Amino acid sequence: MTSLRSVTDCLISKPTHASDAVSIYHALLNRPQDVAFPVVQEFLNAQLMRAKQHSDASGLPDDLNNWAAWIEGNASQVASAYREYLESRHAGRGRKFFTSKAHALYFLQHVAPTKLVDVAWLYDAVNHLGDWRYHNLIRTYLEELGDGDPALNHVVLYRKLLAEHDCAPSEVLDQEHYVQGAIQLALGHAGADYLPEVLGYNLGYEQLPLHLLITAFELNELGIDPYYFTLHVTIDNASTGHAHKAIQAAIDLLPTDDSREEFIARLRTGYLLNELGKGTKAVISSFELEQEVVAMLERKRSFGQHMHSDYCRLDGMTVNEWLSEPGQCRAFLAALENKGWIKRHEDPANSRFWQLIDGPGAAMFGVFSGYEMQLLRDWISGNWQAENQVKKANPFRAQFRRRAPCAELPLTTSDVLSIEQLTVLLSPSMHLTPDGLNATRTFSRQLAEGSSIR
Numbered sequence: 001m002t003s004l005r006s007v008t009d010c011l012i013s014k015p016t017h018a019s020d021a022v023s024i025y026h027a028l029l030n031r032p033q034d035v036a037f038p039v040v041q042e043f044l045n046a047q048l049m050r051a052k053q054h055s056d057a058s059g060l061p062d063d064l065n066n067w068a069a070w071i072e073g074n075a076s077q078v079a080s081a082y083r084e085y086l087e088s089r090h091a092g093r094g095r096k097f098f099t100s101k102a103h104a105l106y107f108l109q110h111v112a113p114t115k116l117v118d119v120a121w122l123y124d125a126v127n128h129l130g131d132w133r134y135h136n137l138i139r140t141y142l143e144e145l146g147d148g149d150p151a152l153n154h155v156v157l158y159r160k161l162l163a164e165h166d167c168a169p170s171e172v173l174d175q176e177h178y179v180q181g182a183i184q185l186a187l188g189h190a191g192a193d194y195l196p197e198v199l200g201y202n203l204g205y206e207q208l209p210l211h212l213l214i215t216a217f218e219l220n221e222l223g224i225d226p227y228y229f230t231l232h233v234t235i236d237n238a239s240t241g242h243a244h245k246a247i248q249a250a251i252d253l254l255p256t257d258d259s260r261e262e263f264i265a266r267l268r269t270g271y272l273l274n275e276l277g278k279g280t281k282a283v284i285s286s287f288e289l290e291q292e293v294v295a296m297l298e299r300k301r302s303f304g305q306h307m308h309s310d311y312c313r314l315d316g317m318t319v320n321e322w323l324s325e326p327g328q329c330r331a332f333l334a335a336l337e338n339k340g341w342i343k344r345h346e347d348p349a350n351s352r353f354w355q356l357i358d359g360p361g362a363a364m365f366g367v368f369s370g371y372e373m374q375l376l377r378d379w380i381s382g383n384w385q386a387e388n389q390v391k392k393a394n395p396f397r398a399q400f401r402r403r404a405p406c407a408e409l410p411l412t413t414s415d416v417l418s419i420e421q422l423t424v425l426l427s428p429s430m431h432l433t434p435d436g437l438n439a440t441r442t443f444s445r446q447l448a449e450g451s452s453i454r
């Protein structure tokens, strides 16, 4: 379910209540300077309390020396579970996650608040360029930002993916979809006071989960470029990638005095923050096609209720009458079906309703977004689509060619900026802009050269 609150409302209102993940998320992303520190603190402390109530099933060993082996063990378990998944697909079994393309787009849309702030939790690390102990965190942060190459910046890539399929959230989603993103932004914002939690969260987030592999495989199968997901398979690996750097950073930053025990306890709670909010699997299992079609029409209803002529009646009511009150869209769909305007379980092109909405010459062309069209297409075509997909698709064929990173990036004009100016441009809301990408390239170079710390 989506609330009717608009994104603009969220941009205007200040977060006053720390339990409001939606407001915290938008404020920290758009106007971090206006967010009072106690509000961020209250939000994070409340999330940490929630995290503590989760049973620690992570198995994170007490002895730090065993962490690397533990992460490698996790990675090999994931690899063998994925091998089993592939074997089942080779044996002809169906997809495990996505029942249709609309289902996959629903997933991309509902995890967008998290993906659009990818790596925000490490933002504070860039304030510590002069301290070698932070360099693994800074390197991870910069790699997620593509070192300033827009073709490799994770947030830019996710934005492109949403744009390509016209499936970005058009309205504010439920609170639970913003919890992870708000946590990530809050950790980045208040990182100086929450270092153990940042390290623990990072350790949890940067490990390769099985769902990422399956998601990438099934997106490709459904004609959706999986690059954003496959990129994380290589970049987060346990031997040299972000998971490895996450352990190293935790070890480097661990205090050697009496505060060590407390630091590790806080790190563990930070690790558990990964469990909060609506995660990948919960998002995937919350999709039900007809329910989404009806909910989408209900959202659109108020815009369309005066736009139709009264010439045609369905079950005795005009289209405007059908749309005049909430809660009638399911019956309206049934009326369209009864009247023969929608022919389910056939090629949608056979349905008069579809002809009205599809193609540049159609009377209602442009009324529905790419995602909404896909919902209607999948709902109308039903079994017909399922049968046709079985005949056509070879899930094992990679459908997308890898685009090369930019060979020649423009020279940076940010070399004259101070380190403070650069770090502002590296923030979660700025790093994806041309100035932010420029600043990232300068910053990456300075880190590599170990120079120019002004």
Ligand SMILES: [Fe+2]
Pocket: 118, 119, 144, 154, 232
């Ligand atoms: Fe990422």
Ligand SMILES: [Fe+2]
Pocket: 144, 206, 232, 235, 236, 242
């Ligand atoms: Fe990563």
